[in-house]
Amino acid sequence: MNARAPKGTADMLPGVARAWEHMTRVAQDLFARYGYEPIYTPLFEHTEVFTRGIGEATDIVAKEMYTFEDKAGRSLTLRPEGTASVVRATLEHTLVPQGSSAKLYYAGPMFRYERPQKGRMRQFWQIGVEALGSAEASVDAEVITLLVRYFEALGVPGERMTLLVNSMGDEACRPAYRDTVAAFIRGHAADLCDECKRRADTNPLRAFDCKNPGCAATMADAPVLRDELCDECAAHYAAVKVHLDALGIAYIEEPKLVRGLDYYTRTVFEIQAEGLGSQNAIGGGGRYDRLMQEYGGPATPGLGFALGFERTLLALESAGVETPAPARADVYVARVDDSVSEAVFGLVQALRDDGIAAEMDHQARSLKSQFKQADRLGTRVVLVLGPDEFAAGEVTLRDMNTKEETRVEIATAAEAVRATLG
Ligand code: AMP
Secondary structure: OOOOOOOOOOOOOHHHHHHHHHHHHHHHHHHHHOOOEEOOOOOEEEHHHHHHHHOOOOHHHHHOOOEEEOOOOOEEEEOOOOHHHHHHHHHHOOOOOOOOOEEEEEEEEEEOOOOOEOOEOOEEEEEEEEEEOOOOHHHHHHHHHHHHHHHHHHOOOHHHEEEEEEEOOOOOOHHHHHHHHHHHHHHOHHHOOHHHHHHHHHOHHHHHHOOOHHHHHHHOOOOOHHHHOOHHHHHHHHHHHHHHHHHOOOOEEOOOOOOOOOOOEEEEEEEEEOOOOOOOEEEEEEEOOOHHHHOOOOOOOEEEEEEEHHHHHHHHHHOOOOOOOOOOOOEEEEEOOHHHHHHHHHHHHHHHHOOOOEEEOOOOOOHHHHHHHHHHHOOOEEEEEOHHHHHOOEEEEEEOOOOOEEEEEHHHHHHHHHHHHO
16 A cells, blocks of 8 residues: 555644644634635535536636546546635525625635646645625725735734735736737747647746746747726726725736736736745635626626635745644643552543643653653643542642642642642
8 A cells, every 4th residue: 555645645643634734723713804704515516516616627628627427427626726615605506686795714625636736736725715795895905904914913024925806807808918919929939839830829927837847938029918807897906905005005007917827807816935845825816806706606706815825834934934733731630559540541531621721641651751741742730649648638830830739638639729820
C-alpha cells in the first residue's frame, strides 16, 4: 500500500489544523458583523454547474476538474470553487426571491487538478462570501473592504498586501473588447506562445494571465477595457472607487486583472501578498450579475470573494506572524503512585465537566515524566495527588509560572485552578 497522501494534497496536522480553525473562527466573527450567514453545499455537484457557470474555455473547466461518473452514470465533479455551488443552492432553495438579498459565507476544501507548487495544491481550503441581490456599487466596496479587514484581522501586515481592482465590463461592452484583444493577439502572433495564440479563438482575455515573460511583455501593450467600458459599467466602476476612497482603502487599478472565470462582470479584485513567489494571490473575487440566469434562474446580481487558506498561512509565516496556538490543557493532574489512580481519573473528569481543559497520564509514566508531559502541553497548573493528600481530601496545586505550591481541597480544586489561571 502507498501510505502517502496523493500528490497535491496535504494532511492538515494539528498545528496547521489549529491555524485553519483559528482562521475560520476569525472569519465567523468578522463576517457576522457584516451580516453573513453560513452555508454548506456538497463537495461535488452535477458537472454542468461548473461547465455552465465557470465557462468551458476556462483553465479550470478545460483542464483542472476532477470529474467522474457515479454508479448510475451521472457526471459529477468535485467542486473547484465555491461560487457556482452557492448560486446553484440559492436558485434551488429560492434564497433570494425577487427584490430581496442574501449574504452567505462558506469554508471548506476545493479541488483542482493543477501542477502542484508552493501555494498551489490539488486539494486546498477556501473561505468565501457571496452577496446576492444587490447591483449597487456600495456592496462591491463592502465586500472588498471585508476581504481587506479579514486579512488585517489575521495579522497580515497592511504594507505586505496589495489590493488590485479592475472592471471587466458587461455584456454590452465586453464582447467588442474581446474581439479587440483577439485581433491584437492575431496581430502579434509571432511574439506569443501557442497557447495564447489559441486563446484568440477561445478566451482572448486569458492571454493577460500568461506567465510566459514574452507574452506578458507583448500583452502589456494590448488595449485595456477601462478605455472601452460602456457608460453604465464606467459609472459603476467609478462609484466603487469613490466608496473605497471614502473608507480609505488603498488599491491599485490593474486594467489587466481579468481573473480566470467567465462569470465575472464589472468589478474584479485580488489581494496579493509578499513572500509567496509566483502564487502570490491570497484572495480575490468579483461581480457575477449573469450567473444565476446562466442556470435558468431570474436575473439576480451578486458578487463575492474567495481566499485560500494555504497561501494566507504562507503570507503570515513570511511576515513572521504566528497564529495563536492555545495551550492544549490548562491543568495537568499528576499521580504520585498507583494507589490514587482512580481519584486522579475522577478529578480530571470533574475539572473537564467544570469547563477546564484538564489532562492526565495514560501511559504509566513516572512522576518526573508526568511533569515533563505537563511542560510539553504547556499547562499553567499542575495538581499533584499522592496518598497523603488524598487521605486529607486535598491536592497540591503547583503554579508552573511562579513555582509556588499550595494545598487545596479536592472538592474546590476547580475554583482554585480557575483563580490561578486568572
Ligand atoms: P480563485 O477561486 O482562483 O479566485 O482563488 C481564490 C483563492 O484561492 C486564491 O487567491 C488562492 O488563495 C486560493 N487558491 C486558488 N487555487 C489554489 C490552489 N490550487 N492551491 C492553493 N490555493 C489556491
